[in-house]
Amino acid sequence: MNQHHRRVLMKTITVAALLLSPVALFAAAITEVTVYPDRAQVTRVGEFDLAAGENRLEIGPLPVDLDDNSVRAAATAAGPVTLHEVAVRRLAREQVRDPEVARLEQQLLDLRDQRAALDARQRVLDQQRDLLGQIKIKAAAEATRDIQLNKFDLAQLRDLPGWLADEFTKLETANAGLTAERRDLDHKIRVAEADYNKRRAAAARAEKTAIVTLHAAAATKSKLRLSYVLGNAGWTPLYEARARADARGVDFSYHATVRQQTGEDWRGVKLTLSTARPAIGARMPELSKWIVDFMQVMPMAAPVAAGKMMRMNAMSDEASVAMEQAAPPQEMQIEQGVTAVSFHVPRPADVPSDGEPHRQTIATETLPASFVYETTPKLSPFAYLKAATTNNTAAPLLGGPVHIFVGPDFVGTGSIATVAPTEPFDLFLGVDEGLRVKREELKDKAGKAGLFRNRQKKVFAYKITV
Structure with a gap:
């Protein structure tokens, strides 16, 4: 056995001993x-108290979905401390009896008991x-017989239909209420049921722990930092574009919608949003070789294009003035890295593990813009207001939805593609209700021309009125 194999074997034995030792x-x-x-x-x-010599700390519980290869640990202490192993x-484990699970279970049982009581009332109705149906049938049969025998009571015959109608009305009213x-x-x-099953599933999940081995020269207090990467979390951009009343620019807000369902709540944490994508990998993909041969046909991909416009309402100058007096939102600190941008939330953030969207404001900027109208009279009689602007922020605008406002009025939702810093882009602000575009066809004529050759000739004429 060579030296390399001996080192690998000793490391494997050490890790196994760490995992098995209590x-x-x-x-x-x-x-x-x-x-x-x-x-x-x-x-x-x-923070942990370390004894002189070797110390093993088991940190947990940790989410079962974390990436084992991403676990990292670092320790600081007043005295010399050496980090040996992280496993x-x-x-x-069996399901933990979470008090919240017990409360949700009892709440669900109470609701089901109420449902059973409603079913019992429905059966009585x-x-x-x-x-009543049997009484109606029997009374009708007896009334017919009495009439045939000339023994009927006229007052009884008059009261019975009214009484039956009242009783059926009461039953229908009670049935509608039920x-x-x-x-x-x-x-x-x-x-x-959804709350109970979500909480119960979280309580029944397996767990992971991280075992950190440290060696201290003397007894001391140490601070340990443990980090790991896990899925079921992410963020997406969300934008708000608000046209200014003075037509000098667009108030542009950059938001982030954070969702996570990792099984652990993030309470009062220092939150950072990064545009990096670890899943893509660090190595650039390489093109495969193309071999040209007479027997091969290289297909060409068809281009794809798409576009969409939004509707809008009229802008209110008074609302715009009131909007300028509103309190400014929080803004994040933007850190430009080599390959990604990070946004640091300036205050402690709470993001529970509920899978629901939690919005954070990244930045609010006033983008200079020039406004123009564009129209396609053949397809629509409306004139659409477009703002040609430039991303003058320090961060890229990732592709995502844009909520469009004109003054205080929400007029629609659009989208933008990824826009780099200093790159121009367009924002469609919807329809100007004060403008109408009319297209009239004046001439649509087809004929033949030419003395020796027959050539098809078509003449079109249109009148566009704004």
Whole structure:
């Protein structure tokens, strides 16, 4: 066995010993989170007392979906401390009796009991309706017989239909009330089931822990930073474009919608949003060789194009003045890296693990713009206002939806492609209701021309009125 194989074997034995030996479980709070478009890097920090010699710390519980290869640890202390090993262990545990799971379960049981009570009331109403139906049939038969025998009571015949109508009306009113109660209760049950199943699934999931081996020259207190990358998290851009009343520019807001369902809540964390995409990889893809041969045919891809416009309402100058007096939103610190841009949220952020969108404001800028009208009279009688502007921010604008406002009025939703800093781009601000475009066909004539050759000739004439 050579030296390399011996080192690999000793490292494997050391890791196996770490995973099998019992160690105390320590907690480390989540302090920093960097969210990428399709994943997140979580950093935990904890302070621990180290004894002289070797120390093994098991940090957890950690999400089961974390990438084992991404786990990193760093330690600082007053005295000399050496970090020897970091290993990840998976714990297949039984379901933990979460108090919140018990509360949601009891809430669901109570709602189902209420549903059962409504079903019982419905059965009583159905029985009453059947009984009234039998009474109606029997009374009609007896009335017919009495009439034939000249033994009928005229007053009784008059009262019976009215009484039956009143009873059927009461039953229909009660049935309608039960239907409304059942509909509302079914909605509450669906919501309660979704909350219960989500929480119960989170409690029943397996866990992972990180075992960190440290060597301290003397007893000391150490601060440990543990970071890892996991999926089920990401952020997407969202923009708001608001046309200014003075027609000098566009107030452009850059937002980020953060979602995560990692199984752990991020409370009061230092949040950073990054445009980097770790999933793509660091190595540039290489083109494969093309071999030209008489027997091969190289197909060509067809170009694809798409476009969309939005509708709008009229702009209010008074609302624009009031808008200028509103309190400014938070703005993030923008850090331009070599290959990506990072946005640092200036305050502690909360992002629970609920899969719901949580919006953060990145920046708000006033972009200089020139406004022009564009129209396609053949397809639409409207004139669309377009703002030709430039990205004068320090960060790229990633492709995403744009909510369009004119003054305080929301007029529609559009989208933009990725725009680099200093790159020009267009924003369509919708329809100007004060303008109409009319297209009239004046001439559409076809004929033949030429003395020796027959050539087809077509003449078109249109009148465009704005």
